[in-house]
Amino acid sequence: MAADQIELKDYLRETNLIHSRLIALVVLLGILALILIARVWYLQIYNNERFELLSKDNRVRLVPVPPVRGQIFDRNGKVLAENIPIFTLEILPQDVEDMNELLDGLSKIIEVSPSDISKFKSQVRSHRKFETQVLKINLSEQELARFSVNRHRFRGAKVQARLQRSYPYAGEMAHVLGYVGRINQRDKEGIDLKAYKGTDYIGRRGIEARYEDHLLGQVGVEQVEANAHGQIIRTLDRKPPVSGDDIYLNIDVELQIKAREYLGDRRGSVIAIEPESGEVLAFVSNPVYDPNKFVNGIDHRSYNALREDVNRPLVNRTISGRYAPGSTIKGLVSMAGLEHGWNPNTNITCPGFFRLKGNSHRYRCWKRSGHGVTSMLESIMFSCDVYYYQLSNTIGIDKISAFLKDFGLGSKTGIDLKGEPSGLVPSREWKRQQRGVSWYPGDTLNTGIGQGDVLVTPLQLGVMTATLANRGKRVEPRIVGRLEHSLNGDTEEDVSYLKGAEVGQVNASDQNFQTIIEAMTAVVKHPRGTAHRAAGLNAEYTMAGKTGTAQVVGIAQGAEYDASILNDFQKDHALFVSFAPVEKPKIAVAVIVENGGSGSGAAAPVARKVTDFYLLGKDANAPVEDEALNQTTAVVGLGDD
Amino acid sequence: MFRIKVDMPLLFGLMLLSVSSLFILWSAGAENPRLIINQAIRMGVAVTGMIIIAQIRPATLFRWTPLFYAAGLLMLVLVLLVGDVGKGAQRWLDLGVIRFQPSEAMKLAVPMMVAWVVTRKSLPPNMKNLFWAGSALILPSLFILVQPDLGTALLIIMSGALIIFLAGFAWRHIAILSVLALAFIPIAYYFILETYQQRRIQTLIDPWSDPLGSGYQIIQSMIAIGSGGAQGKGWGQGSQSQGDFIPDRHTDFIFSVFSEEMGFIGVLLLITVYVALVARGLYIAYYTKDTFSRLLAGSLSMTFFFYVFVNIGMVAGMLPVVGVPLPLISYGGTSMVTLMAGFGILMGIHNHRSLMSR
Numbered sequence: 001m002a003a004d005q006i007e008l009k010d011y012l013r014e015t016n017l018i019h020s021r022l023i024a025l026v027v028l029l030g031i032l033a034l035i036l037i038a039r040v041w042y043l044q045i046y047n048n049e050r051f052e053l054l055s056k057d058n059r060v061r062l063v064p065v066p067p068v069r070g071q072i073f074d075r076n077g078k079v080l081a082e083n084i085p086i087f088t089l090e091i092l093p094q095d096v097e098d099m100n101e102l103l104d105g106l107s108k109i110i111e112v113s114p115s116d117i118s119k120f121k122s123q124v125r126s127h128r129k130f131e132t133q134v135l136k137i138n139l140s141e142q143e144l145a146r147f148s149v150n151r152h153r154f155r156g157a158k159v160q161a162r163l164q165r166s167y168p169y170a171g172e173m174a175h176v177l178g179y180v181g182r183i184n185q186r187d188k189e190g191i192d193l194k195a196y197k198g199t200d201y202i203g204r205r206g207i208e209a210r211y212e213d214h215l216l217g218q219v220g221v222e223q224v225e226a227n228a229h230g231q232i233i234r235t236l237d238r239k240p241p242v243s244g245d246d247i248y249l250n251i252d253v254e255l256q257i258k259a260r261e262y263l264g265d266r267r268g269s270v271i272a273i274e275p276e277s278g279e280v281l282a283f284v285s286n287p288v289y290d291p292n293k294f295v296n297g298i299d300h301r302s303y304n305a306l307r308e309d310v311n312r313p314l315v316n317r318t319i320s321g322r323y324a325p326g327s328t329i330k331g332l333v334s335m336a337g338l339e340h341g342w343n344p345n346t347n348i349t350c351p352g353f354f355r356l357k358g359n360s361h362r363y364r365c366w367k368r369s370g371h372g373v374t375s376m377l378e379s380i381m382f383s384c385d386v387y388y389y390q391l392s393n394t395i396g397i398d399k400i401s402a403f404l405k406d407f408g409l410g411s412k413t414g415i416d417l418k419g420e421p422s423g424l425v426p427s428r429e430w431k432r433q434q435r436g437v438s439w440y441p442g443d444t445l446n447t448g449i450g451q452g453d454v455l456v457t458p459l460q461l462g463v464m465t466a467t468l469a470n471r472g473k474r475v476e477p478r479i480v481g482r483l484e485h486s487l488n489g490d491t492e493e494d495v496s497y498l499k500g501a502e503v504g505q506v507n508a509s510d511q512n513f514q515t516i517i518e519a520m521t522a523v524v525k526h527p528r529g530t531a532h533r534a535a536g537l538n539a540e541y542t543m544a545g546k547t548g549t550a551q552v553v554g555i556a557q558g559a560e561y562d563a564s565i566l567n568d569f570q571k572d573h574a575l576f577v578s579f580a581p582v583e584k585p586k587i588a589v590a591v592i593v594e595n596g597g598s599g600s601g602a603a604a605p606v607a608r609k610v611t612d613f614y615l616l617g618k619d620a621n622a623p624v625e626d627e628a629l630n631q632t633t634a635v636v637g638l639g640d641d
Numbered sequence: 642m643f644r645i646k647v648d649m650p651l652l653f654g655l656m657l658l659s660v661s662s663l664f665i666l667w668s669a670g671a672e673n674p675r676l677i678i679n680q681a682i683r684m685g686v687a688v689t690g691m692i693i694i695a696q697i698r699p700a701t702l703f704r705w706t707p708l709f710y711a712a713g714l715l716m717l718v719l720v721l722l723v724g725d726v727g728k729g730a731q732r733w734l735d736l737g738v739i740r741f742q743p744s745e746a747m748k749l750a751v752p753m754m755v756a757w758v759v760t761r762k763s764l765p766p767n768m769k770n771l772f773w774a775g776s777a778l779i780l781p782s783l784f785i786l787v788q789p790d791l792g793t794a795l796l797i798i799m800s801g802a803l804i805i806f807l808a809g810f811a812w813r814h815i816a817i818l819s820v821l822a823l824a825f826i827p828i829a830y831y832f833i834l835e836t837y838q839q840r841r842i843q844t845l846i847d848p849w850s851d852p853l854g855s856g857y858q859i860i861q862s863m864i865a866i867g868s869g870g871a872q873g874k875g876w877g878q879g880s881q882s883q884g885d886f887i888p889d890r891h892t893d894f895i896f897s898v899f900s901e902e903m904g905f906i907g908v909l910l911l912i913t914v915y916v917a918l919v920a921r922g923l924y925i926a927y928y929t930k931d932t933f934s935r936l937l938a939g940s941l942s943m944t945f946f947f948y949v950f951v952n953i954g955m956v957a958g959m960l961p962v963v964g965v966p967l968p969l970i971s972y973g974g975t976s977m978v979t980l981m982a983g984f985g986i987l988m989g990i991h992n993h994r995s996l997m998s999r
Contacts, residue, residue: 011932014764017809018935022927025807025943026920032950033916037909039957043867044905051867055881189675 063224066198067217068163070244072177072207074253075281075481080173081208083163087139089147090132093124095156102154103135109146112136115299137296138164165201165295171288172257175316176249176417176479178206179291195219204294206316207247207479210418214483217244245483250279255614259284261621262609266602267594269317271462272610275585278466278475278500280415281614285321285458287313310569318458319420323592325450325461326548327383328577329404331468331516333448334376336403337391338512350374354389356441363389363445366549380519381529383547385449392448397439400447401427406506407464407474409456414476414503423460426453451551461590465577468520469544469585471513472506520544521582531576534604541615545578545607547600571595576603580611587614647695648925648988654918655691655984658969659684661899661911666972668877669891669898676891680972687981694985698993699934702986703757709746710754710777716743717784744785744793745979749986751781751797752944755804756936764932765809774805791838792951792963799947803940841961848958858894861887863958865897873904891972893964896956912949915968919946922987929994938990941983948980 043051072081089110096102103117116136123133139147139159147159165180167173180201183191187202196202197219203209220241259270259282272282289306298306306314315321338344352370353362365371365385371378379387392400405411410425424430426447428439446452456464459477467474478500485494521544523529524536530547550573574596579588589607596602609620662684663677670676720743758774759766766774778801786794806815830839848856848863865881874880879901882890890898900908922942926935945968952967954960966973968980 010763014809014932017764018807018932018939019927021807021809022923022935022939025803025939026923029916029919029923029943029946032946033912035959036912036950036953036957039954039959040866040900040905040908043863043957044869044900044908045871047867048870051864052870054864055868 063222064197065220065222065238065241066200067219067241068243069165069180069201069217070215070246070483072215072247072249074249074251074256075279076252076254077248078253080169080249080253081165081167081177084166085161086137086164087144088134088160088162089136089139089157090134090160091120091124091157092132093156097155099124102156105153106135106147106157109150110136110139110143162200167291169253169257170290170292172260173251173253174206174288174291175285175318176206176251176256176283177291178208178210179204179294180208181294182297201295206417207249210416211245211247211480211483214245214247218242245485247480248482248484249479250274250281250481251283251479252281252614255610256282256284258613258619258621259606259610260286260288262606263591263593266596267311267317268596268603269321269458269590269592270606270610271318271458271590272614273462273466273477273588275466275469275579275588276475278477279481280477280479281587282610283318283459283479285315285317285319287311289313316419317592317594319415319417320457321592322421322423322455322457323573323575324452324454324550325409325456326550326573326575327385327450328461328546328548328575328590329409329450329454329464330380330383330388331520331546332404332407332464333388333392333400334380334519335508335512335516336400337395338515339403339508340395340399342391342395344376344515347373347375348379348384348387348390350384350386352386354386354445356393356445361442363442376515377519377522380516380546381522381526383523383530388448389445392444393441397426397428397444397447400444401425403506403508404454406472406504407467408504409454409460409464413457413459413463414501415459416479416498420459421457423457424453424455450548458590458592461575461577461592462588465579465590466585466588467506468513468517469579469588471510472508473502474504474506475502476500517544517582520546523547524578530600531578531604534600535576535578535608539608541580541611542582543578543580543608543611544582545576545604547598547604548575548577549573549598550575552595568595571597574598574600574602576600576607578604578607578611580615587611645692645696646988646992647692648921648991650921651918651984651988654914654921655688655969655981657914658918659688662970664876665895665899665902665970666891668879668902669882669895670972672877676972683973683977687978690978691981691985691988694982695988695992697986697989699929699931699937699990700993702753702937702989703933706750706753706757710750710757713743713746713750714781714784717747717781719743721784721787742975744788744790744797745975747781747785747797748793748800748944748979749941749983751778752800752804752937752940755801756808756933756940759804759808760933760936765811766805771805771810774801778802778805789835790964792965795963796944796947796951796965800940800944803943804936807936807939838961841963845958845961858888859958859962862894862897862956865901866957869901869904871905873900873902873907876902878902893952893962893966893971894956895971896953896967899970911970912953915946915949919943922984925987925991925994929990934990934994938987941987945980945983 069083071079071083074080089106091102093099103112103120106112107117112135120133120135127133135157144159147154147157151157167177167179181204182200183196183202191202195216195218199216199219203212203215208215218241221239222235223237224235255272259272263270263284263286266286268286270282270284271280273280287309293302334342350365350367350371350373352368353364355362363385366383371382371384371386374382374384374387376387378384404425410423412420412422426443431437431439431443431453443452447454463474463477466477478498480498482495482497485496521542524531524539524543524545526532529536531545535543535545552570552572572595574593575591577588577590579585587610589610591603591606591610593602593606612618612620663680666676666680754777755774758777759770762770778798782794782798785797830842834842844856844859848859861881865879865887868874868881869879879898881887882898882901887894887897899911903911919942922938922945926938926942929935929938948965948968951960951963951965952971955962955965956967966976969977
């Protein structure tokens with residue numbers, strides 16, 4: 001009882017104690033709250049006038065100074081992407097008394113389209129009224145002069161000098177460089193907004209997108225004193241922006257232009273690589289589009305016209321076009337055979353078709369009458385299909401598939417561009433997983449001649465050829481050669497060189513490389529080689545090459561391929577791969593001419609001309625007296641139909 | 642049957658603050674919908690946590706306090722050893738799934754532990770008990786101080802000191818300590834504070850001495866508040882706030898946006914809501930029956946107001962700039978969860994005010 005009494009007494013004492021302390025806290029709470037209120041009252045009521053004045057002509061402003069975007073040059077220093085000064089007409093809505101009157105007045109002295117006006121008005125609606133909006137980009141000199149004379153009439157409007165991205169080679173480099181575009185709402189979600197303060201453009205495709213971080217530069221900031229109208233009186237402090245890195249490509253723009261010229265008006269792709277270094281010398285995808293149109297936003301009609309063009313100029317065929325490699329891989333398949341016990345002296349009799357045991361289906365050779373007794377050398381030289389049906393049936397898909405993959409087929413090349421597909425080299429596992437059916441011997445035969453499910457990009461063909469030229473050393477292709485970092489325009493330059501990594505070494509003997517390269521040399525050199533007439537005449541250097549033809553439509557058993565009755569989009573694709581000089585390869589080329597018919601006819605001459613131009617500086621299209629005449633007639637003839 | 646119980650007055654006040662937060666964030670965060678969505682999601686999580694905690698009996702809390710405290714202390718040590726560095730200070734612990742700031746947990750664990758220590762003996766605490774209580778308070782504060790996070794360390798010391806004050810720490814001792822603390826200020830200034838901390842205090846005394854450097858933020862903030870006037874410039878219309886003059890305007894400096902756009906009337910309403918919330922907390926402390934709960938409820942409520950006071954004080958140029966957000970209004974997740982958890986404890990105490998017998 002006594003203990004309980006004491007405890008109860010304790011409890012009451014504690015209660016009283018805490019209650020008195022809680023009341024002290026309530027008093028403290030009141031005092032602190034009053035202090036806060038007094039402070040805010042002092043600022044907002046007592047000193048309101050002073051601070052309102054300060055805020056109205058808040059003299060001190062932080063203004064972002066956008067960096068200058070890095071320029072892009074070709075390997076010889078020719079400008080491919082630059083920033084040119086333009087004048088824009090801009091309006092600050094909060095300074096405008098009557099917007100419609102202002103726009104009316106302006107449209108009398110400056111050409112403003114109704115779409116400009118509606119775009120401008122929607123910008124004004126969706127932004128705050130103290131944010132400047134652009135009415136017209138790129139004023140002409142006359143417009144500039146007219147505006148300057150009349151500027152007092154247009155309160156709220158002003159002309160600003162700005163830099164705009166320009167691509168002097170227009171379409172020629174479009175698929176390599178991509179383009180920049182105005183930053184839109186969707187871009188804003190993925191970028192560090194601080195880094196883009198004051199910057200209007202962002203890289204959208206190609207090198208412009210891939211090297212955005214380097215090209216952008218770092219934003220600077222100016223602390224300026226401004227008056228009540230927001231006009232800057234003086235600069236108080238300045239942290240200068242750092243310009244973006246200048247980029248030097250490995251591409252030779254002259255070669256690039258010529259390569260596309262040699263391709264003519266046909267759809268297709270040309271890729272040229274220096275085998276040893278992986279430097280990309282030319283990267284052509286035809287047709288092209290003009291990237292300059294995208295810089296300030298392309299209008300809907302032009303864009304839809306590009307998108308709906310049957311020739312699909314927006315598609316970068318070189319990196320993302322996928323084609324059957326056709327016979328261009330026969331050299332590789334031969335080498336796979338040699339590495340896996342196929343006797344190099346084996347001769348096969350080609351009657352024009354091949355039949356699997358116990359099966360009546362005829363796998364046809366492209367030459368209906370057959371090649372007769374064919375050696376390995378001849379099988380490559382004449383591109384005999386039956387030889388490869390027999391060879392691949394003997395060594396099996398597993399070995400072929402693995403060997404092709406060693407050359408980079410069926411995997412990304414690692415080029416410094418975005419959006420590369422991996423292509424496809426079929427295998428047993430692939431077919432089981434993707435199609436849910438097991439591998440048939442017939443699939444092996446098709447793979448052996450580069451048809452069926454095999455899909456490669458022109459770029460992969462180029463890398464494959466370069467790897468062959470390197471005797472198995474596979475190097476990542478590189479479009480960009482070096483970055484030059486300039487510090488505030490100082491002479492101090494920090495150059496970083498970008499080299500393609502060595503990604504693999506094909507496991508095959510030197511002797512087998514030698515055999516195959518000799519056979520591919522014969523394709524071009526031997527009078528009966530498939531590419532001799534198209535690429536081998538009067539050559540001043542040695543060249544190894546292989547033709548290929550990729551079927552676009554399947555041909556029914558027993559039917560005949562007749563190019564004349566097919567519509568243009570159903571004709572076979574023409575392919576050619578080559579490298580030269582054979583002794584010390586300096587250039588590897590892969591050409592694809594869509595619906596070009598045969599590889600020897602359409603693709604091989606392009607590769608020869610590109611190689612001539614690069615190694616000898618000889619331009620096949622150079623206007624030699626009477627040849628020039630012929631060409632003119634040819635062009636006229638084309639124009640007629 | 643199990644019934645979910647919450648304290649309606651507290652919940653109402655918290656909802657008012659949350660809605661105000663979303664409104665002012667829309668304006669302060671450049672009308673970025675993602676900020677609003679993030680904040681709303683965090684609020685949802687925090688309120689859920691609060692409601693769950695509100696169902697816990699104070700007796701259970703009391704039992705788990707030493708363990709909670711020990712775990713928090715361990716994590717603080719871990720942070721110093723392996724913590725992530727964010728914004729130059731080592732405060733985060735990466736647990737794989739979530740990144741976690743142990744000093745936040747200590748904002749609750751320290752007052753709980755100090756209350757746990759002092760209630761083991763009868764009040765007012767004797768010297769020995771005071772020593773233990775003080776140790777439980779000082780040790781984690783030191784760990785947080787070296788992270789370095791002066792603001793949080795001071796607020797944690799405040800929360801523990803409040804417990805000791807409520808427990809009946811003698812007035813004359815308070816007077817002696819105050820004198821000592823005042824004498825200590827110059828020593829701390831010259832020998833303990835880092836250069837950047839010293840500069841913050843110089844800035845406070847005369848922000849105009851360096852209007853473009855260290856004084857910039859506070860001057861711009863004061864201009865924003867001052868130009869708001871009685872009625873404010875209107876939602877989304879603050880020229881200071883929208884003109885990008887104020888750094889951190891959606892986090893620590895959100896009060897300057899609020900007061901510029903809502904004016905003195907808005908500020909009065911805001912402070913009223915805060916005071917009402919704290920008053921409700923003190924009321925809960927007054928009418929609950931057991932000592933541990935009383936101490937804890939009193940400390941948590943009053944500490945909440947200290948946050949408000951320190952934040953508004955620094956934004957309005959009365960206190961040095963320490964990184965303390967405006968409770969439940971500033972953009973940010975961690976502190977919101979802790980604060981809501983604190984209110985959950987308050988609700989739990991009120992829900993079970995007569996159930997813990999002594």
